[in-house]
Amino acid sequence: MRETISAFCDADQVPGYVLGVYQGGTTTTLTHGVANVTTGAPMTGDTGFLFGSVTKIMTTTLVLQQVERGTLRLDEPVADHLPGLPPGILVRHLLNHTSGIDADLFFPDATGPGALAEYVRRLPRECGTLFAPGELVSYSNGGMIVAGRLLEVATGRTYPDLLADAIYRPAGMATASTSAAEAILRPTAVGHFPGEDGIPRRTGMFMLPDTWGPAGGTPIGTVADLLAFGRAHLDDGGPLLSAGSAAAMRTVSADLGTPNTSPIGLGWLLARHGDTTVLSMTGASPGGVAVLAVAPSLDLVFVAYGNAPQALALHEDLLLGLLPETDRLTVSEHPHDLTPYAGTYRSNQLRVDVRVVGGALEETVTYEPADASQERIFTGFAGGRFPFPPMRYVPVGPGLFAPEGLPLDRPLGYTRQLLVSYHGEHRNAGGRLSRRVH
Structure with missing residues (x-):
C-alpha cells in the first residue's frame, strides 16, 4: 500500500494522503506527503480533513436516533415538520435518495445557527423536482440538508450541536470538529487542484457554506475519528444505534438497477463484492476527497483522504485490494438505434x-x-x-x-x-x- 500511494501521488499531483485500516483488532495508519503545499506542513495521522459526504452517514444516524426515540417516523411526511416542502416527501425518502429534490448545485451562502433554516426557506422557491418522491433514485445533497433541518426542528437543537453530542462524543471521535473555527486549532489539510505546470495549486476556498453541513460541507476530523465512527457501525450500531436501526441502514431500500450505481440502504451505498457487502460513502470537499467503507463480514473499516480530487481513484484501488472479489463490467447486447x-x-x-x-x-x-x-x-x-x-x-x-x-x-x-x-x-x-x- 505504501508503494502504491507514493507512486500514485507523485504521478497524479496529489500532495498528501492519509489512510487508516482497522481489521480484526489491529489498526494501521499510513501517510504520505504534505497537508498544504503552501506551508509544507506534513500529512500525519493526526492531520484533520473535511469529511465531505461521509457526513451523510452521520446525518442518517442522527435521524434514526430520533426515530428510536419516537420524535420522528420514517414514513411520515417531511412537510408535517417543514411546511412548504412537497407533501409527498417522506422522511425515508431523504435518507435513501429518493426524494426527487433537484438541488445538487444549490449553494445558499448563509452562516451560523440559522443557515439550514435559510436553505429550506429558499429551496421550494428556487429548486424544482426531478421525479415524484419514491419513484426513482438520485443521489441528493439537498435531501440530506433537509434532513439536517428536520433534526433541528424536531429536537430544538442546532445540527452542529447534535453532531457533536450524539455522534462525536459517544463514538469516541475525540478530535472531530463541526467548523473551521474549531479545526484551525489543530493541524488540518487543505485541498488542491492540478496545476498546468505540473505543480498542484492550493484551493482558494477551504469549505462549503454552513448551509451544506448535513450533506458534508463543514465537519472535520482525523482518520482515527472516522475509524471510530466506522467501528460503531461495524458493531451493529455500537453506542450510536440499536442493532435494528443499524441493520435497516445496511438493508437495500432503493436500487436503480444499473451497474453505474450502487443499491442504497439508509444513508449507506451498498456494493456487493462476491459474497461481501461493503457499506461506503465518499466525500468530496474543495480540492479533496475522503472515503469511509465498512465490511462487516470481514471485520474491516477503511478510511482515507487525499488532498486532490484525483485521489478518488487511489481510494478505490486500495480498497479493492482488501476485498476478496470484485465485480467487472459485463458487456451485453444493446439496441443499434441510439x-x-x-x-x-x-x-x-x-x-x-x-x-x-x-x-x-x-x-x-x-x-x-x-x-x-x-x-x-x-x-x-x-x-x-x-x-x-x-x-x-x-x-x-x-x-x-x-x-x-x-x-x-x-x-x-x-x-x-x-x-x-x-x-x-x-x-x-x-x-x-x-x-x-x-
Whole structure:
C-alpha cells in the first residue's frame, strides 16, 4: 500500500494522503506527503480533513436516533415538520435518495445557527423536482440538508450541536470538529487542484457554506475519528444505534438497477463484492476527497483522504485490494438505434446536450449558474470555471454507455462512476439524474 500511494501521488499531483485500516483488532495508519503545499506542513495521522459526504452517514444516524426515540417516523411526511416542502416527501425518502429534490448545485451562502433554516426557506422557491418522491433514485445533497433541518426542528437543537453530542462524543471521535473555527486549532489539510505546470495549486476556498453541513460541507476530523465512527457501525450500531436501526441502514431500500450505481440502504451505498457487502460513502470537499467503507463480514473499516480530487481513484484501488472479489463490467447486447437517448437533459444549473455521432453518443455538459453567488461557490468548490469538453460514449448494454476508450475489463470500482445510463426520460451519471426537457 505504501508503494502504491507514493507512486500514485507523485504521478497524479496529489500532495498528501492519509489512510487508516482497522481489521480484526489491529489498526494501521499510513501517510504520505504534505497537508498544504503552501506551508509544507506534513500529512500525519493526526492531520484533520473535511469529511465531505461521509457526513451523510452521520446525518442518517442522527435521524434514526430520533426515530428510536419516537420524535420522528420514517414514513411520515417531511412537510408535517417543514411546511412548504412537497407533501409527498417522506422522511425515508431523504435518507435513501429518493426524494426527487433537484438541488445538487444549490449553494445558499448563509452562516451560523440559522443557515439550514435559510436553505429550506429558499429551496421550494428556487429548486424544482426531478421525479415524484419514491419513484426513482438520485443521489441528493439537498435531501440530506433537509434532513439536517428536520433534526433541528424536531429536537430544538442546532445540527452542529447534535453532531457533536450524539455522534462525536459517544463514538469516541475525540478530535472531530463541526467548523473551521474549531479545526484551525489543530493541524488540518487543505485541498488542491492540478496545476498546468505540473505543480498542484492550493484551493482558494477551504469549505462549503454552513448551509451544506448535513450533506458534508463543514465537519472535520482525523482518520482515527472516522475509524471510530466506522467501528460503531461495524458493531451493529455500537453506542450510536440499536442493532435494528443499524441493520435497516445496511438493508437495500432503493436500487436503480444499473451497474453505474450502487443499491442504497439508509444513508449507506451498498456494493456487493462476491459474497461481501461493503457499506461506503465518499466525500468530496474543495480540492479533496475522503472515503469511509465498512465490511462487516470481514471485520474491516477503511478510511482515507487525499488532498486532490484525483485521489478518488487511489481510494478505490486500495480498497479493492482488501476485498476478496470484485465485480467487472459485463458487456451485453444493446439496441443499434441510439436516437431515443438523444435530447437535452437538465438538473439544477446543469444542461446536458446528447446527440448521436457515428454509432456513439456525444454529450456536452454546460454549467448555467443561477446567480453570481452560486457561481462563486461552485467554481471555488470545483477549482475554477472551466469548459466541459464534449465526451463520447459507446453502448455496452441496453441503456448503458461507457466513455470511449475505457478498458471494459476493469473492476467496477471507480469505473462504475464513469458510466452513463438512461431510464425513460432520465439520464444517470455518477448516481445523479437529469431530466429530459426536449
